[in-house]
Amino acid sequence: xxxxxxIAIDVRGLTKSFGAKKVVDxxxxxxxxxNIQGFLGPNGSGKTTTIRMLCGLLTPDSGEGRCLGxxxxxxxxxxxxxxxxxxxxxxxYRDLTIRENLEFVARVYxxxxxxxxxxxxxxxxxxxxxxxxxxxxxxxxWKQRLSLGACILPGxxxxxxxxxxxxxxxxxRRDFWDEIHHLATxxxxxxxxxxxxxxxxxxxxIAYIANGRLLASGTIPEIIADAHLSTWVVxxxxxxALSSELKHLPGVDIVARFGSTxxxxxxxxxxxxxxxxxxxxxxxxxxxxxxxxxxDVFIDLMTRAGPDQ
Amino acid sequence: xxxxxxPPNAVPRPARRGALAQSWxxxxxxxxxxxxxxxRDRPTFAMIIGIPLIQLLLFGFAINxxxxxxxxxxxxxxxxxxARAMIGALRATDYFNIKYVARGETDADKLLLSxxxxxxxxxxxxxxxxxxxxxxxxxxxxADASDPVATxxxxxxxxxxxxxxxxxxxxxxxxxxxxxAPPFEIRIHRRYNPAGETRRNIVPGLIGTIxxxxxxxxxxxxxxxxxxxxxMEALLAMPVRPVEIMLGKIAPYVVVGAVQMSTxxxxxxxxxxxxxxxxxxxxxxxxxxxxxxxxxxxxxxxxVAVNQLQAMQxxxxxxxxxxxxxxxxxxxxxxxxxxxxxGEIMPLTHYLRIVRSVxxxxxxxxxxxxxxxxxxxxxxxxxxVAVMRFRQTLD
Numbered sequence: 037x038x039x040x041x042x043i044a045i046d047v048r049g050l051t052k053s054f055g056a057k058k059v060v061d062x063x064x065x066x067x068x069x070x071n072i073q074g075f076l077g078p079n080g081s082g083k084t085t086t087i088r089m090l091c092g093l094l095t096p097d098s099g100e101g102r103c104l105g106x107x108x109x110x111x112x113x114x115x116x117x118x119x120x121x122x123x124x125x126x127x128x129y130r131d132l133t134i135r136e137n138l139e140f141v142a143r144v145y146x147x148x149x150x151x152x153x154x155x156x157x158x159x160x161x162x163x164x165x166x167x168x169x170x171x172x173x174x175x176x177x178w179k180q181r182l183s184l185g186a187c188i189l190p191g192x193x194x195x196x197x198x199x200x201x202x203x204x205x206x207x208x209r210r211d212f213w214d215e216i217h218h219l220a221t222x223x224x225x226x227x228x229x230x231x232x233x234x235x236x237x238x239x240x241x242i243a244y245i246a247n248g249r250l251l252a253s254g255t256i257p258e259i260i261a262d263a264h265l266s267t268w269v270v271x272x273x274x275x276x277a278l279s280s281e282l283k284h285l286p287g288v289d290i291v292a293r294f295g296s297t298x299x300x301x302x303x304x305x306x307x308x309x310x311x312x313x314x315x316x317x318x319x320x321x322x323x324x325x326x327x328x329x330x331x332d333v334f335i336d337l338m339t340r341a342g343p344d345q
Numbered sequence: 346x347x348x349x350x351x352p353p354n355a356v357p358r359p360a361r362r363g364a365l366a367q368s369w370x371x372x373x374x375x376x377x378x379x380x381x382x383x384x385r386d387r388p389t390f391a392m393i394i395g396i397p398l399i400q401l402l403l404f405g406f407a408i409n410x411x412x413x414x415x416x417x418x419x420x421x422x423x424x425x426x427x428a429r430a431m432i433g434a435l436r437a438t439d440y441f442n443i444k445y446v447a448r449g450e451t452d453a454d455k456l457l458l459s460x461x462x463x464x465x466x467x468x469x470x471x472x473x474x475x476x477x478x479x480x481x482x483x484x485x486x487x488a489d490a491s492d493p494v495a496t497x498x499x500x501x502x503x504x505x506x507x508x509x510x511x512x513x514x515x516x517x518x519x520x521x522x523x524x525x526a527p528p529f530e531i532r533i534h535r536r537y538n539p540a541g542e543t544r545r546n547i548v549p550g551l552i553g554t555i556x557x558x559x560x561x562x563x564x565x566x567x568x569x570x571x572x573x574x575x576x577m578e579a580l581l582a583m584p585v586r587p588v589e590i591m592l593g594k595i596a597p598y599v600v601v602g603a604v605q606m607s608t609x610x611x612x613x614x615x616x617x618x619x620x621x622x623x624x625x626x627x628x629x630x631x632x633x634x635x636x637x638x639x640x641x642x643x644x645x646x647x648x649v650a651v652n653q654l655q656a657m658q659x660x661x662x663x664x665x666x667x668x669x670x671x672x673x674x675x676x677x678x679x680x681x682x683x684x685x686x687x688g689e690i691m692p693l694t695h696y697l698r699i700v701r702s703v704x705x706x707x708x709x710x711x712x713x714x715x716x717x718x719x720x721x722x723x724x725x726x727x728x729x730v731a732v733m734r735f736r737q738t739l740d
Contacts, residue, residue, distance in 0.1 A: 091582050093739050112738075116584040127579035144583045 044069045044194050044225035045090065047101025047108065052085055052094060059085045061248040063099070067227060067241065072220050074239030075229040078338055082248040083229040084124060087196050090227070091121045104193050117145070120187030124198045126179045130172025134163055134182055137171050138189060145190035153189060161185040177208035184215065195219070197228040201235065213238050233331045244334060246341035256330055265289070265328040265336060266308045267301035272321035287311060290335045299332050388651070392658045403684075404669050411498045412679025416461060418445035420453045421468035427476060428468050431484060435466060438506045440499035453487075457536065459712040460698045463489045463496065463678060476528055483532045490535035491705040492546045495676030500533055507531050537622075537705045548619045549700040550673045552609045553693050556632070557639050557667055559605060563598045564643030565656045568735070573653060578739065587735035591728065595640045602636035622707035628700065631713065634720045635696040641727035642692070648734040667693040695719045 045067040052060045060082040067073045077083050088094040090103055092112030100107070106114045128137045138157050142150035158164045161181055166174075171182060180200055187195060195216075201209045213235060216226055220240075228239070236242055236256075243253040252259045267290075270278065275298045282291045282300055287307030292299045298321075302308040316323035351358075362370060384390060417435075421428055435441045445462055447453035456462040467485035469475075475482035486503055488496045507529075538545050571577040580590070606629070613619045621628065642663065650656035668674060670687055671694040677685065688694045695716035702708035710717070 088739060093578065093581055095738055095740055113584060116582060119582075121579070121582040123575075123578045123582075125575045127576050129576055130574070141583070144585050146584075 042069050043067070043102075044071070045073070045101070045103055045227065047090065047099065047103075049099035050086065050089055050096045050101065051098045052082075052089060052096050059248050060089070060096075060245075063245070063248075063250055065243055065250070065253065067225055069225050070220055070223050071225055071240045072216060072238070073225070073227045074236045074242040075227055075245070076231070076236055076242060076334065077229075077245035078341075081246045083245060084198055085248075086245070087121070087198050087227070087229065091119050091196055092116055093121075117190075118193045120190070120192035120195045122183050122187045122195070122197045122200050124202070126171075126183060128171050128179075128183060128186060130170065132171055133168045134158070134171055134174070135167040137182070138186060141186045141189050147190065157185050157189045177204050180204050180208070180212065184212065188219065193224065195224060195226045195228075197226065199229050199231070201230060201232065209235070233329075233334075236330060242330075244337055246338060249341070251337045251341060252333070260328055260330060260333055263328060263333040263336060264303050265301045265332055266303075266305040267299055267326055267328040267332055268308070268312050269324045269326045270298040270300055270315075270321045271296065271324075274320070278315075278321060282311075282315075285311060290332055290339065292332065292335050294331075299329070301328055301332055301336070303336075386652070386654070388655050389658060392655075392662070396658070396662055400665055403666065403687075407670060407680045407684035407687075408675050409679040409681075410494065410675055412495050412676040413439045413498075414442040415440060415463045415495070415499055415678045416444045417441040417464040417466060418447045418453055418456045418462040419443055419466045419468070420447040420450065421466075421472070422470045423468050423472045425473035427473040431468065431472075432466065434506045435503055438499075438502040440502045441466070455712065457487070457489050458702060458706055458708040459715070460489075460702060460708075464499065472529070479528065482529050484529055485532050485534060487534045487536055489537060489706070490539065490541055491537040491701050492672075492676060493535075493538060493541040493543055494546075495678065496535075497541070503533075504531055544617055545619060545705060546701060548613045548617045549704045550697050552606070552613065552632070552700055553635070553671075553696045554668055554673055555609060556602060556605060556636060556696075557693050558664060560598060560602055560636055560639035561643040561646075561660045561664060562657075563601065564595060564640045565646045565650075565660045566653050567594045567644060568647035569650050569653045569656045572651075581737065581739065587732045587737060590735070591644055591731055595637070595644055598640050599633065599636055602640070603633060606632050606636070619704055621704050623703035623709060627710050627713075628703045631696070631699045631703070631710075631717055631720070634717060634724070635692060635699070638692040638696075638720045638724040638727070641724050641731065645727045645731040645734065648731045648736075667691045670694070672697050689719070690723075692720055692723050695723075 043066055045065060048064045050060055050063040051058065063082075063086055065073075075083055075087070085094060089096050090108060092108060092115045095109065100109060102108065103115050104118050106118075108115065129140070132140065135154055135158060138154035139150050142153040142157075147153045158167050163178070163182065163185070166178075171179070174182060184197075184200065187197075197216075201212055204212070209232070216228065217238070220226055228235075230236060239256075241253070241255055242259055244251050244259070252262060254262070275293065275296075279291050279293060279298055282288050282298075287302050287304050288300060288311065289302045290299065300308075300312075300323075302311075312323045312325070315321065361367065383393075419432060432443060436443055441464060443466075445456055447456060447465065453462075453465045453467070457465065465485075465487040467487060469482060469485075472482050472484065484507075486500070488500060490496050535541060568577075571580060610621075610628075614621065643660065646656050646659040646663070650659055666687070670680065670684055671677070671691050672688065673693065677688060677694065680688065698716050699708075699713050699720075702713060
């Protein structure tokens, strides 16, 4: 039954309010087994709340769904057994050593040989030499590796990772994503929230949420196509002044600086073409038509969603 | 130019005060911040006013160092008017509340051993006959002197009352008996602590209060600590049930409590010569039960409190009444009835009866079944509340 199913996450209309504030509003998502689902959105958009509903830590006000075939409202105990959840902050015991933390997790999940399982995890993580160091003394990157290791240790079918790479250096982030892809090829489903575009691009599917509402979802090409953005890449001198000027122009939906270039785009293609022609004719900057990037689309989505209420 | 040279401005820098004024302002900054934080924590704010007020009223009305209406048993087969007058006179002192009529000496002893009665008035079978014959019969007042403070007032009153006890009965031909001192004598028998040493009562009591204090604090912080350190979320996402968390968190401290108990008992017997008249096994078993009861209360606080400060305040809010209403510092039967009922809710009250009775009186498990049952019931209730209160989700 459940475990055989090809859909790992299948939720419809999830809604959750805290007080008067609707933190998640009518959230619907399907994630196929073995997929890496990216979960993006500005701070406070409801990503953490959604993840908590998926793993049974929060009860939705309305809506329903299944994780690994288990009802998220009624079968939280089963979900907890097969879902690995990595919280945003470091949530292992700082005053326990790495080995002790892993052994604790192994015992809580009722593994047959917790010591062996912990040892195996240490070897997989490359932490054998530091096994007896207190977890609180680890650097950010190692803490994150340890957290992931603890999540994987009981052999979950679904991983929910809440901004796992926040504050982690580029090399460690790269290694982390290699590991996630490796796990996905073994059939593990991963839902991961992030703010990094390079990470988003390594996901099979992406969901974008703002103010609690799902604004876009699908593969990267799908999302870019759905946005109907026409974008130009502008290069030249004095881009900052140009940027302030363009921002107030009707027809321009996004103006974003990328290194030494400026991305300018709008959903009204004709209007954008007129603007590009006029500014291009001035000869100060070079205007070049280009495909919108994922980040362009997100900036547009974020601007349209308006500020956090 | 000032002695303190500032680095060049990057962004416009607001004007700052002089050095001394800055220091003062930093104190003000801390003061304002602390006060705001205190005010935000509503329950703590309520407890700041509530705890002192409740405790002042509670203890002001409840504590009485000269206890009256002490539970008393009468042991007599003499139903003569003279015997009844004797009992009436003792009752009139207000110190004795005749609650039981013992059917025999063993029955009377049981009442003392199980802490139901604090005094036994024993009137010999031929008391009136001997009295009429002018043989100066003896009336025996057996006191449970394990708490000398609780009984001394009553003993003095009994001796005083004896003088006039029979004034109204000794009329007519018996009037001559009134001439001298009372025609009978009251013999006082201070049981369990004949020398009336308060230490013998206080030291076993200390075992109870110390264990209450330490055990409560161990578990009172255990859940709030997980919340404040951010480990709770991960713990809740794991397949572990509230009961399992509770038992796992309480168990290590049962061991700690057992170590503490042994230390206190050994030192108490070596240094303060507190005897253990009864069975050490019974004492150990019931002390462990008491330890578990306190750990459960602490754990319950921990599930109710939002932060560690609140948990600590609850602990003290529980600890002080335990000390004052349990009979540790002041005689239990000296308190008004409502305060006694309140005291009956506290595990320490029952444990004090247990520890004092086993060490000083040699009471056995049977004598203390009611108190042991109360401790067990208390533990069960506290644990159930804790499991129900434990928030399994972050809702």
